Amino acid sequence: ETGVTQTPRHLVMGMTNKKSLKCEQHLGHNAMYWYKQSAKKPLELMFVYSLEERVENNSVPSRFSPECPNSSHLFLHLHTLQPEDSALYLCASSQDSSPSYEQYFGPGTRLTVT
Amino acid sequence: AQKITQTQPGMFVQEKEAVTLDCTYDTSDQSYGLFWYKQPSSGEMIFLIYQGSYDEQNATEGRYSLNFQKARKSANLVISASQLGDSAMYFCAIVEGNMLTFGGGTRLMVKP
Numbered sequence: 001e002t003g004v005t006q007t008p009r010h011l012v013m014g015m016t017n018k019k020s021l022k023c024e025q026h027l028g029h030n031a032m033y034w035y036k037q038s039a040k041k042p043l044e045l046m047f048v049y050s051l052e053e054r055v056e057n058n059s060v061p062s063r064f065s066p067e068c069p070n071s072s073h074l075f076l077h078l079h080t081l082q083p084e085d086s087a088l089y090l091c092a093s094s095q096d097s098s099p100s101y102e103q104y105f106g107p108g109t110r111l112t113v114t
Numbered sequence: 115a116q117k118i119t120q121t122q123p124g125m126f127v128q129e130k131e132a133v134t135l136d137c138t139y140d141t142s143d144q145s146y147g148l149f150w151y152k153q154p155s156s157g158e159m160i161f162l163i164y165q166g167s168y169d170e171q172n173a174t175e176g177r178y179s180l181n182f183q184k185a186r187k188s189a190n191l192v193i194s195a196s197q198l199g200d201s202a203m204y205f206c207a208i209v210e211g212n213m214l215t216f217g218g219g220t221r222l223m224v225k226p
Binding site: 045088 | 118149151156157158159160161164205207213214215216217218219
């Protein structure tokens with residue numbers, strides 16, 4: 001396994017479903033991130049974790065719930081989503097949470113909410 | 115004002131030619147950094163190049179170079195000798211303190 005992996009790559013869910021996105025990094029990094037990329041909008045930072053503790057939450061609705069059980073894994077739990085939540089969700093990791101370090105991104109999960 | 119502005123939503127370049135992707139930024143911080151990332155159609159984001167605000171020389175990484183003009187608050191990406199595989203979205207981003215903010219991106223299309 002190399003770099004940052006994300007599963008699933010594609011997900012279609014109804015508004016009443018509960019699902020989770022998974023991210024795993026094999027780089028020995030201490031910081032992990034969730035981003036949302038909607039069509040025609042800049043990439044939005046959702047959550048930042050450093051050494052398994054959340055250090056940043058950019059006013060994300062509570063229907064998105066992150067979990068970081070260890071420095072290699074990051075989850076995004078989804079429940080009662082809205083159609084406007086359909087987007088590409090990218091996970092990234094970096095050596096630490098100082099943004100001066102380059103971030104390594106996963107391939108993303110393309111989420112469609114119906 | 116937007117933190118990062120990429121005014122070119124789409125650009126074409128002929129294979130083997132050089133292309134410049136524009137990026138202007140807005141910050142009152144003295145210490146900041148600028149990144150460029152590439153996003154191919156597969157979706158993943160690939161780090162290309164980084165320029166710190168105190169770096170005196172323009173950053174270069176292979177075929178990528180950053181034309182950093184601090185007074186004008188611009189950090190344009192120059193790709194030399196374009197290749198077909200360079201066709202992708204390109205994002206400029208600024209880091210200030212603990213915040214990393216991305217621009218809206220430029221779609222580059224390389225013509226054979």
